[in-house]
Amino acid sequence: MEKFADVKPQIEQDELLLYTYYRSSCSWRVRIALELKGLKYEIAPVHLLKSDQLKQEFIKVSPLGQVPALVINKKIALVQSIAIMECLEERYPEPALLPKDLHKRATVREICEIIASGIQPLQNLGTMDKISDDEDKKLVWAQYWIHRGLTALETILKSTSGSCCFGDDVTFADCCLVPQISNAQRFKVDVTPFPTLMRIDKYLSTIPAFQRAHASKQPDTPPEMVSVL
Known part of the structure; x- marks a missing residue:
């Protein structure tokens, strides 16, 4: 696991803002991927028990009102955890989180x-x-x-x-x-x-x-x- 010890992206990093809830397992899996890739990201908490996910400002980012959502360079908003992880894998291929085969x-x-x-x-x-x-x-x-x-x-x-x-x-x-x-x-x-x-x-x-x-x-x-x- 040494390859994940102190990872730095090999290309210039995008500005990343992650809408997340601490206990959301979907958000959690994306946080793990971001950390494994050594990416810096800002967190925007969305309190699910207080219905923050139903507020109009968040619906504009995530139309289904679900976390996580990842905003890239203040322009592109991605939702659904697996899609976000796939995007990170393609954008930042090292260290790889999918086998080559x-x-x-x-x-x-x-x-x-x-x-x-x-x-x-x-x-x-x-x-x-x-x-x-x-x-x-x-x-x-x-x-x-x-x-x-x-x-x-x-x-x-x-x-x-x-x-x-x-x-x-x-x-x-x-x-x-x-x-x-x-x-x-x-x-x-x-x-x-x-x-x-x-x-x-x-x-x-x-x-x-x-x-x-x-x-x-x-x-x-x-x-x-x-x-x-």
Whole structure:
């Protein structure tokens, strides 16, 4: 992991402004990618529990009212975390977060999509508010979908992983995994059936870029949440 220790972009860097919420796993995965690339960026906090995402000034940036959103050079606004990460990979190709081999890249993207499409949207704030007003029912719903998704990931990563999700190199898949494991723990999902995922998560937590991007280290992290994240 030395290649991520003190990375500096090899080309002139764009001005980057990231609209984010400290605990949003979609925002979190983009922060990890930015940190791994060694990119400087400003943060514009969007407090989801206070409905900042529904304010008109933010809707102009992100029409669906979702974080993250990345504004580049005060001109281009990108939304959806995977699209943002893909853009960063093309604009700043070193260090690479996708394998060079076509089929290996597809497998990494498959892992990302299981998380970004098959788990996270089903346990996010907006979805659960539509499911029920009962907090216990919301919890059961979230636990079901997270457990189902992590079960699939455990099966896949048993054959693809080394120290990371795909071999020993950090990829997009790792950027997506760490926030989702945090979600699982937040929703009190039993993670003992997922030793492969937990082993990888533990290893990734030792990498400085992952530490800097962590939800407990953000400017908008409430002081009372630092010790529980």
